[in-house]
Amino acid sequence: MDLRELRYFESTYEFESISAAAKHCFVSQPSISAAIQNLEGFLGEPLFVRHARGVTPTDGGHRLYPLSQQLTGQARSIKQVFQKKSTVKPFKLGVVPALGASRMSHLLKEIIDSVDGLELTLVDSEKRQCEARIISENMCKPNEVFMPFWKDEFMMALPPGHPLSFKKELDYEDLDGLNFILRGPSFVTRTLMNVIAPLGIKMNNRARVKTVEYAVELVAAGVGAAIVPNHPSFFNTQQLVLLPIKGMRFTRLIGLGYPRDSELDAVLNSVIEICKINKSDSCK
Secondary structure, eight states, X not given: OOHHHHHHHHHHHHHTOHHHHHHHHTSOHHHHHHHHHHHHXXXXXXXXXXXXXXXXXXXXXXXXHHHHHHHHHHHHHHHHHTSOOOOOEEEXXXXXXXXXXXXHXXXXXXXXXXXXXXXXXXXXXXXXXXXEEXXXXXXXOTTEEEEEEEEEEEEEEEOTTOTTTTSSSBOGGGGTTOEXXXXXXXHHHHHHHHHHGGGTOOOXXXXXXXXXXXXXXXXXXXXXXXXXXXXGGGGSSOOOEEEOBTTBOEEEEEEEEEETTOXXXXXXXXXXXXXXHTOOGGGO
């Protein structure tokens, strides 16, 4: 058992997906699988249950996770103790809401770790001046460079056991009277509403929320359906049925935006490189 294996285990536990953990750790899926198998052999019990949509931690996995965090956290602390103090480098990063707390926290940690002395401040991407912004493509301004690195596909999430969950895709007629969790402001939701309204189709709005995380938890609780990005970071603790809507494909490009006339200093260059490293396969 070594720290590298524990870090791979932690990523798999957090994403509940070997493929997502491999992307996050910048290694191959076999490397993640081999590390988990080594840990399971060392501990003498399984850490995950494998299934078609990913993995689910076992009781052993739940018990190992906090212990693993203590060990890897102590290892990082040792490194920090012996690092020389660096000059503070302030950097304001604008962030659009609804990108997923888990996914964003991993990205922001990599940005912070990439620059010694970096003091990162997150600000509203529309209301505050900042050196760079993580935004959707439609928010990019004419004077900005836009570098896409994530591509989200939106689907309808249904509660477990929902009568429509057996279908491969939803028809517009399936949405009539469907209990729905309205997430806003959302361009995708507005587009769907504009399409079905002339057809006389109306969903039954049961709740209004601002974040994807709240929407996912309400879907899991059986309150209703919701339009959400099909990305594993939004479903760390829930296994929901995700279905496309026939004839409609909702996608969103997320990227780094920064002024064309910006001086590419060490900090901005580092932020650009981290975003490139985290570029999803769908954007390559």
